[in-house]
Amino acid sequence: MFPIYDVIVVGAGHAGCEAAHAAARMGSKVLLCTMNMNTIAQMSCNPAMGGVAKGQIVREIDALGGMSGIISDKSMIQFRMLNRSKGPAMWSPRSQNDRMMFAEEWRLALEQTPNVDFWQEMITGLVVKNGELKGVRTSIGLEILGKSVVLTNGTFLNGLIHIGEKQFGGGRTGEAAARGITEQLVELGFESGRMKTGTPPRVDGRSLDYSKMEVQYGDENPEKFSYSDSTTALKEQRTCWITYTNKKVHSTLEEGFDRSPMFNGRIQGLGPRYCPSIEDKINRFAERDRHQIFVEPEGWNTVEMYINGFSTSLPEDVQYKAIRKIAGFENAKMFRPGYAIEYDFFPPTQLKLTLETQLMENLYFAGQINGTTGYEEAACQGLVAGINASLKAQEKDPFLLKRSDAYIGVLIDDLINKGTEEPYRMFTSRAEFRLLLRQDNADLRLTQKGFDIGLASDERLAKMNTKKEETAKLINDLKQKKFSPESVNEGLEEIGSSTIKEKISAEKLLKRPQIGLQILKTFNTEIDAYLSKYPTEVLEQAEIQIKYDSYIEKEQQMVDKLSNMENFKIPLKFDYIAIPALSAEGKQKLNKVRPETMGQASRISGVTPADLSIITVYLGR
Template sequence: MDFKYDVIVIGAGHAGCEAAVAAANLGSKTCLITMDMNKIAQISCNPAVGGIAKGQIVREIDALGGQMGLVTDQTAIQFRILNRSKGPAMWSPRAQCDREKFIWAWREKLDHTPNLHIWQDTVRELLVENGEVVGLITLWGVTFHAKCVIMTAGTFLNGLMHIGRNQLPGGRMAEPASYHLTESIARHGITYGRMKTGTPARVDKRSVNFDLMENQAGEIDFHKFSFMNNKVRQLKQLDCWTCYTTEESHQVLRSGLADSPMYNGQITSIGPRYCPSVETKIVTFPDKNQHQLFLEPEGETTNELYLNGFSSSLPMDIQIAALKKIPAFKDLVLYRPGYAIEYDYFDPTQLTHTLESKIIKNLFFAGQMNGTTGYEEAGGQGLVAGVNAHINCHGGQPFTLARDEAYIGVLIDDLVIKGVDEPYRMFTSRAEYRILLRMDDADVRLTERAYQLGLATRERYDLLKTKQEAVEQIIAFAQNYSMKPDLINGALEQIGTTPLRQGCKLIEILNRPQVTFDNITKHIPAFQELLAKATSATPGREEEVLEAAEILLKYQGYIDRERMIAEKLARLESIKIRGKFNYSSLQSLSIEARQKLTQIDPETIAQASRIPGVSPSDINVLLVLCGR
């Protein structure tokens, strides 16, 4: 059999699903190939979406017309905003989801996407002619021809699972690994390596003593992931719980280290620094006698719970014995133990910022195959790869995102310029412009671009413009409305801030840390009238509009300063250097700079400046050679 498509996506995880929907919605005839149609968009580890910086990525995916935010809102069983004690640049949404409902919500999205077909099979070999991908062959001997291929195989390439000294081939528990494909890619000169990740035990809720744990409830307010979702939570909202390991449990864990794949030489690949196994914690921090654990629901009705913080590949009996030394888990029953998994990844410095291979034309890579970890990082990459695969098929300018434009832009730039030496996880600290990349303004930053591409609908575009107009009206009111002391002093004293001695503009009061729209404007009848009028075209979004206006009023100085810095540095992004120099012959550059510049071949001076090992003096040499 022989099939023909514009775009073929290999792997139906979070990167693959976003890539396939993006390419198909733009008009490319697309096929998504997956080993199991019942495990599409599986939230393989914790069934949670978002978190610090990751939540911002989901908001960006949504603003660009992606699906992750909508699916998360539809299947959330707990929602929280993290980092509320900090400024809005650090606020990050996170949702615990129903694992099974998440899969089927995604499957419904795929089934109802025009131009998109699904094929259940395993890809065995890429077809490459004259340095350009032209298709693939599956394990069942089916040939697919395509103008572009997107690789999103996650942890399945030569996947190997570990529990103690036991090893089992697989990409996830009870799911087979994918063989031959890595070698099929590598024979064309694309380099790869091995990484490791892991997952904790799954716990039976009926065996837990919750009286010995601390409850962690979710939040019920207007916040959500998708701008297009204007509904309350659709599923029953559930609690999470926290407790701590004990010194007795640590003693049991230490007794099993000789059989730990992490410490007996069985696993040699690199694991995630920021999501360490519990055995890594007790070895790295021997002076700590406890580590926090989070017990989180896997679904709306199931008894299965996820034990966050206890990722492990220790022998099964050691894991169980250690957990039973924790008071709340004295009578613990498991569904399955934790395990580690090793898998192949490909060096992302071999990609351009469109995520296309520099070596094989029209071949794209996205997700964990690029050395990242996390559903959100994968989804962001998948969307960018899907858009650019469509562009390669039908024409248009490459679609890339700058570091001051999106966390997705920071992610991809870090991958292709700096590469990875461990599984890459996004944090707010990786973004130098995080005041510009807030969760509340993702749509303002990106919807215009998505609309021009054809990913964002006219409905979404018009709704955003209406919201922006409402925000501008509120800001103008605050800047111009004069407050009288007798009207507001009682409220100011009630919230613990100094009363007015004379009249002032509302914006001056709002700039006080204790003052918010919520606790002050109910005393201003004129404001209530304005708010009702300004949001009449966006019913149900009053709180969302107020939050956006308040952030812009309170933080405008910081936002303006960061924008100015970004614009100055953007000048270096305009200085193109790819193809201009034979770096190995430039003796005025350091040896390391010559090697790194030759390997990565940056597009601009700004990209060159972010390569580890390329010093400011090396950049000055390049600027001089460019005539600057």
């Protein structure tokens, strides 16, 4: 009935979709298994993509040849570039999306990808014979064989939903939990744990009074995620709104704290620290009289609203009473209450940097099964797992991203070397080379890598090379172009910048904090005409590289210094236990993580500089 697949992907969320698409694009025969074909790429939580650091990840996925950026663009209803007032390392694209359109676009993209087959049924276990992975087993007892399996189970592994004192099994509201896989993996020797996440109530937008809220518009000139020409920027946008909780809301919520599963001990799993529930906010920040609430449309035409900032697992009657005390929500009608969900995960220190498990060859984990939270974090893991599963099936070298290559590299390195005891979320502060890892240059950093493994297209590579060449030419021209005092001093005075006494290059003027290329164009009609020939992305790239040249150079020097450690390989079967001089904690952590390089070993929590020196001696260096 089934062929032997190169890659079997279990779960069709953000991680599973990227894994299936990547592996198939690279020539592997792929089977995507899901419990429900109608919920492929479901936005289970907020209808948005990107944000601080997350937007950089979406751009990186796109640069490598993944689909999250394109799907986000096609289903976008609003775009904002966050942190524009800060330096370019902090600029982060974010979109509001049409939830139904997002899922539909992903399904259509997968259906139009050659080499992808689908199977709708619960996967209850793996087929393992003589210690080797052979495929997956379905709920009706079918055995589907494959060379590798990528598990992207999201919140479905023994999922348990909590609403007040009520609890019931489920991976999402209205969908069954997945059972059997955790138990089998634990039998095989894997360590598992429990985590939790939550979601807010959804309300009827027709019942809200928007005159009592602040309007949040999209950017005047919206951009897009994808570097390709397959999508276009928005011509019109939907607005969002901001309102606030108050003391009455807080006191109403507190009335239900004794029935809260979070406070009465029914929830055992740890929740995301950086996305706390409303009851957690009130408890942790008791001194605050109000908390911000974002009212986000679920799509172009629907009246359903997502109440961002009001995630809760309190009883539904408490939620209803409290939400009606928020300004603008006095007559709110709820579509469904918020809830918390507990689920199984597997500590990611059990993985290799390829996201293949250490215990079982050809088995890969991606997404929330690894203890992460967020669509973007899941999608990039799915992409890397799908790429590596495909490469292994084709007997090719693995694909690895270093911390200096991408936020994706930072995320995977953090998970494997540090592990996580709470849902991991990406932040710009986690990346030590964030000036190199900007959202605007993800294509320059990663498109060649995506092309080399057969994922990014010829057109993408050509477009990136054109941008690279035009940026270099423009920077060189700006170094050569000289301005006389009489041509620019009037403009400099107007913006409060010191005047010049002799000719100065355009490049040196650009290094002044008050001056950008758009201001420079106003100084001189000749330069205005010249710069107008270049696309916006080239102008932006040239300006950033000129302004931050010395800082970028310093970061690159740091990367070069650390590269020696990254190139210093450690044999996978190196016996740490046999080295008496190593610290007890060092032995334990090194033996568990099995680092592939000295660079990786240096980032493992608990491994001391003395431990590293001892290993170096034992390796004969």
